[in-house]
Amino acid sequence: MPLTDEQRAEIEAQRLAPATTNRPTVPALEALLFKPFELLDHGFVRVVDYMGDDSAVVQAARVSYGRGTKKVSEDTGLIRYLMRHRHSTPFEMCEIKFHVKLPVFVARQWIRHRMANVNEYSARYSILDREFYLPSLDQVSAQSKSNRQGRAASLSPERAAHVLDLLRQDASRCYDHYEEMLDPDGVGLARELARMNLTLNTYTQWYWKADLHNLLHFLSLRADPHAQYEIRVYAEAMIDILRAWVPITCAAFEEYRLGAFTFSAGMLAVLRRQLAGETVDQTNSGLSRREWDEMQAVLQST
Amino acid sequence: MPLTDEQRAEIEAQRLAPATTNRPTVPALEALLFKPFELLDHGFVRVVDYMGDDSAVVQAARVSYGRGTKKVSEDTGLIRYLMRHRHSTPFEMCEIKFHVKLPVFVARQWIRHRMANVNEYSARYSILDREFYLPSLDQVSAQSKSNRQGRAASLSPERAAHVLDLLRQDASRCYDHYEEMLDPDGVGLARELARMNLTLNTYTQWYWKADLHNLLHFLSLRADPHAQYEIRVYAEAMIDILRAWVPITCAAFEEYRLGAFTFSAGMLAVLRRQLAGETVDQTNSGLSRREWDEMQAVLQST
Amino acid sequence: MPLTDEQRAEIEAQRLAPATTNRPTVPALEALLFKPFELLDHGFVRVVDYMGDDSAVVQAARVSYGRGTKKVSEDTGLIRYLMRHRHSTPFEMCEIKFHVKLPVFVARQWIRHRMANVNEYSARYSILDREFYLPSLDQVSAQSKSNRQGRAASLSPERAAHVLDLLRQDASRCYDHYEEMLDPDGVGLARELARMNLTLNTYTQWYWKADLHNLLHFLSLRADPHAQYEIRVYAEAMIDILRAWVPITCAAFEEYRLGAFTFSAGMLAVLRRQLAGETVDQTNSGLSRREWDEMQAVLQST
Amino acid sequence: MPLTDEQRAEIEAQRLAPATTNRPTVPALEALLFKPFELLDHGFVRVVDYMGDDSAVVQAARVSYGRGTKKVSEDTGLIRYLMRHRHSTPFEMCEIKFHVKLPVFVARQWIRHRMANVNEYSARYSILDREFYLPSLDQVSAQSKSNRQGRAASLSPERAAHVLDLLRQDASRCYDHYEEMLDPDGVGLARELARMNLTLNTYTQWYWKADLHNLLHFLSLRADPHAQYEIRVYAEAMIDILRAWVPITCAAFEEYRLGAFTFSAGMLAVLRRQLAGETVDQTNSGLSRREWDEMQAVLQST
Structure with a gap:
């Protein structure tokens, strides 16, 4: 269960005090705001703030004084043109902020996308929760022979069960010792040292904020079939969010990027x-x- | 006059359709939204969108589920601590977007701040307006002898008037010939070529978006007394906007950055x-x- | 003439004191080092330093201890694979630094590539030379009707001659007045103000440094037929330099990027x-x- | 022991084929090139390439045609001025590339410095070595009471020995199971999954390249007494390398940054x-x- 009741209550409290704004506002995304999309066994991704919409892309491309044209067809044509010709700056005018809970080994892939803003929960400052990722049975897959960085079919049920036992026991024991070393009632080891005993499937969390251009770049790489499954599920949930937020841009992205292929x-x-x-x-x-x-x-x- | 009546009408139209949002909202900044702060003779800066507030800094620093603490005193203490110790990532969680009209030579300084998103009005695609910067009389200053990149006292009134005459005549004549070369009714020179005849005081405009951390960096350099006057006036107006948007961060910025001094x-x-x-x-x-x-x-x- | 005799002597002096190094060294690029490639009427681009070679891409991709494999065929295959699948980080391990002289309106396009390091000659601090770009007769082209940001055929010789007269006279007169305002023997106008009287075809210069990944991105956009001719000539010269520096990467770039097409x-x-x-x-x-x-x-x- | 004999041989082989270059070359850094500075129990940092020297900073600041002035005193004055007034772009003109071996929890701090280029050894593609960080006895420190993210005095010898036992046993067992799951002779678990069983003190390695400006920023934060000991030792070794590479810049950095203090x-x-x-x-x-x-x-x- 990714969230405690207390956390759910905190999240709910944010929905209770709507405000009036003159900023571009997207009702379909407002409906998703703060709501956790649960992923893997303890993870989630949720939108906590956003700036701009499809019209903001158009407005910036035209450097206009108002909200751009009223005709949706013209805006759609312009956005498709910008996407097809890889214009990046108009898409940089929208911004979105997520709160993400994810295993450390996934975080290590994700952080390689540098053009984003990140605040991660600090294990120097705080104590991590006892939560670690264990794959579902069908995801306990063999090493691919043809692709040195990919997976083949699932392992046999017996072998998979054994793998899961090892993963569970090692993560648990390491966490037990983490707690023992911290010894909060006595003279415990410094948190910045104790954390090194945790396994790489331990969950961490962060705020992650990116502009729409860099988000699309992230999604094109991480929603790709060659991306590791455990990060791909986040990317796929984020594409659903994208569709609610900027539907015209999302359709153009699927047409000209996700569904496209470059011939040499x-x-x-x-x-x-x-x-x-x-x-x-x-x-x-x-x-x-x-x-x-x-x-x-x-x-x-x- | 920086804006035409038509532009003012477009801007006003944006104010008429307020929406309801669950996002963090800052009434003091909503009141300034879209409103042009007029600067120099034809320039302006106006906020067209924003994301986050002082609480968003706190929320990110704590990677919290809700809106952070309710106690303003604790939030203030944390923001001051973050500013004093040059923590940058929590301030990256807020974002602001400006529409700016400014002379080209100012734009050339401004663009050196790379950690921002920019869409500039294209003189390849469109025709620039007949607007160029002429300093006010008291700003027609002599070259400083002590500072190779600074100004000394104003020139004498006669000399200043002569300088202004030269600036006005040259900019006007160059613009006349720009129009003549474009020859919109006949076979005109390509816009991408004709623009090279304009002088560097011609006004351009752009959408410029930055996160709060990078905005503060920009302001600390461009509101500095050593910055050129023509960019400093923009920075100073933006500090007024900052104060309305994130008053706690602004006060900490003035205490620990603008008003501070580093001793070697x-x-x-x-x-x-x-x-x-x-x-x-x-x-x-x-x-x-x-x-x-x-x-x-x-x-x-x- | 882009360089004075004095400048040529300074450049030559750098060639006289070769040193011994254990760093990766590319003889074909050493032969071009410092040499100006002359472009347009007064511009140039020249390599002033570089780091890495094709092997450095391979070495980084493998995080190896030595210089990577000895077999050129394996390295070539890996580089082609990395380019085809848009791996960017191994190409970031090479770096190149150019000294470029270019018209201001070209510099304004070029600077939009933010992932590079730039030091530009300062017109606040120094006085610019009397040099401005005038297109050759065959480049004095009409505005394209089909492409709002492109050129059509050359103007008629008479019309082109008239355009060139206007460009020459306006740039000259503006420069004359720039000098008059600076009045170096008396109490001149501050340099930071006087420069605003110059036209956008005035030449400036800068040191520009980028990693190989970002250089390829720059070249793919600026060597494109849709790029403005005046920046494309720089990109084309830089591709010749690229070929001398990293021939395997350059060939892969031409196969998978320049010569490729993305189907939606x-x-x-x-x-x-x-x-x-x-x-x-x-x-x-x-x-x-x-x-x-x-x-x-x-x-x-x- | 951080390096195998085979790795040492590969490193040595790079020294045997010096080349002639006209690029700026720093004999004091050439003497350190490729040489591993051993750190912690299995870590190291070593320079594998560099571009530029103190003169390159001066040359860029002046946008000069040759190597800058001959007078060292003038160059020193200019570099100190640039450092004091936080000019950043001239320092961006130098670049250095390191090969670093470091524990994963240190890598996670380090990677937050985004303005650098990184290629990390891939545990999706390859199998990690059985090497994990165990602190020396005197570094097994208690949690600080006054600083929530710091260390106090060392634990008692008995308690420290117990902590080290736990760390050693857990890392060993986790690695044993990692190997068992990979089962290289049978149908092993995918490497991208098996790695999640490793502890955060497992060593990884990467190529890390940064420009001098961003390197100084990294060092100012990571050589700070508040930085975690395990990353500080890397920063300190890199300052020694800096001193060999750009001695004038290094002295200015110590005077105006490391040894300075900002008064609010x-x-x-x-x-x-x-x-x-x-x-x-x-x-x-x-x-x-x-x-x-x-x-x-x-x-x-x-």
Whole structure:
């Protein structure tokens, strides 16, 4: 259970005092505000604040005095144009802030996205909760043979159960000793030292804030099928949030980024030959086996 | 006159449709929202959106679930502590967006602050207005002899009038020829080329968005007495806006940054000798003449 | 003439004292070091320092202790893989520093690339030279009707000559008055004010340093046919420098970035129908006219 | 032992093929190049490449064509001026790249410095070594009562020995199970999952590259007495490297940053009263107890 009753009460209290504002406001996102999207076994992501909407992208692209055009069709066309031609600055004019609870090893991947603002719960200053990530049975997967940084099928139920036992026992014992070392009633070890005994699946949490351009970049990498499952579930929840917040931008993002594919110069040459009626296979394509397979996968998917 | 009637009407229209939000809202800043602070002869700065408030700084520093403590005194103490010890990340959790109209030579200084988001009016795409900065008479100042990048006293009225004549005539003539080259009714020169004929005091405008930490950094450098007058007036107006938006942070900023002074190791050694009763002058201080003067200026100001 | 004899002598003097280093060194780039590539009428770009080479990309990707593998084929394969899958951090491990002389309106575009380090010649502190950009006759082009931010054909010789006369006369007169206002022998106007009388084609110069990843991003945008000609010539010269510095990375960049094209989800659907033998035209493609034209242009180019 | 014989051999091999370069070269840093500075029980930091020197700072500040002035005294004065007045861009013109081996909990602090380039050893792709940090006996310290994120005195020898036993046993057992789960000879758990069983004192390594300005910022925070001991030892070793690389900049950094202290507006008011002969104590100072203590500590240190 990701949240305690007390935390839920704190979150609820924020909803009780709505205010009046002249800022751009998105009712569909207001409805999601503060609400935790529960993920993994103890994680969540929730929006705690936002700035701007689809119109703010348009307004900035035009450096206009008011709220931009009234015609939705023109705004949609402009946003699609900006996305297709990889204009980044108008999308930087929107901003969103999340509160995220996530395992440390996921946090270590996530933090590599530098163009964001982060405040993490400090284990120098505070004591971490006894919460650690244990995969669900179907996620206890074997190492992929073909992809050195990926997963293959799930392990057998017996093997998976054994793995989960090891993970659970080690995390528990390490946490027990963390508490013992801290010894809050006596002369305990410094918190900044004791934390080093925790395992990398321990949950941490942070406030994470990014502009829309950098959020899209994060999502394009982390919602990708090659991203590790444990970060991908966060990215996927954030795309649902994106859709509520900036629906026109989200649709353009799916059309021109998530659903797109970049053909290299060599792949374009193959395409031109194919469209001219020539039969091309990998051996006469000039492409490596891997590039050929990537290209075919895209052209045959439905 | 910085704004046309049409622009004023567009701005006013934004105020007419207030919305309800659960986001942190600052009534004092809502009152200033969209309103242009007029500066120089044709410039302005106006807030078009914001995210967060003083409590958001506290909330992020504590990674809390709700709005932070209710006690203002505790929040104030924490914000002052964060400011004094140069913690930057909690201040990054607030964001503000301005619409600014400013001369190109000021824009060239301003843009050097890279940790901000900018959309500038494009002179490749659009035609710039006939507006250029002419200093007021008292700002037509001589080159400083002591400071290679500063100003001394105002020029004599006759000399200043002559300077203003040259500035006005050159900017006007350059703009006339810009229009002539564009020749909108015939086959005009490309806008991206014609703009090169304009003088550097031509006004441009942009949307500029920054987080509170980077805004404070900008203000500490550009509200400084050594900053050029023409950018300082923008920074000073923005400090007034800051005060309405995050009054506790603003007060801490004035106490620990704007009103503070950093003593070097050598200056600290002098201070210790002085407080021990020794009479120290520049010759036996170990400080350069310039450092000595800077130190005395701070210790003797009132 | 972009450089004075004195400047050339200073540049030459740097070549006379070679040193011994254990750092990665690229003979082909050493041969270009300090040498100005002359551009436009008074501009140049020259490399003044660099760090790393193709092997440094490989070494960082592998976090290796030594210089990476000896086999060039493996390194090439890895670099191509990294480029294809848009891995950015290994390319950030190389760095290059340029000295660039360029018109102010070009500098204003260039500075928008924020992930770089810049020191510009200060017109608050120093006096700018009498040098301004005048396009060559064939570059005096009309405004494009189809592309609001582009150029069409050259103007007629008579019209072009008139444009050049206006540009030359206005820049000259403005510079004359700049000098008159500065009045170096009397009580001159502050340099920080006098500069505002200069036109936007005045030359400035700066040191500009970027890592290889950000350099490639800059080049992909500024060597693009849609970039303004006056910045594109710099990007093209820098690609020649890139080829000497990191030939494997440069080839991968041309294959997977410069020569590549991204098909949107809708374009991929069209491709799949075409490869299955269906005849598709714009009206039944589901694509806008503009997207359809962009796609056909890529598929039919040779 | 931080390095294997094989790693030492790889490192040595890099020294054997010196090259000739016209780039700025620093013999004192060349002598340290590649050499690991051993830290903690298994860590190290070593320079693997660099760009620029003290003269490069001067050269950029002046945007000069050659190597800057010949007079060392002028260069020193300029560098001290730039440091005192917090000019940052000239220092960005130098760059340095380190290879660092460090515990994961230290890496998590370090990575918060975003303005740097990083490639970390991937535990998705590779298997981590059996190496984890165990503090030396004198560093097994109690939690500070006065500073919620600091350490007090060492624990008693018996208690410290017990803590070390727990740390050693838990890290060992977790690593044993990591290996068992990976099961390299059978169908092992995916590496990206198995790693989550490791403790936070496991060693990782990365290439870390920063410009001189951002390096100084990192050092000013991480060589500070309030920084955690385990990251401070890295910062201190890096200051030794800094001194070899850019001795003038390093001295200015120690004078104006490391050895300096910022007095707030309120502290300056107290100082002025004291220098005027008034006796001020905390109760009539207008300062909080904490600020008063910080100020007195600086004024009385020797």
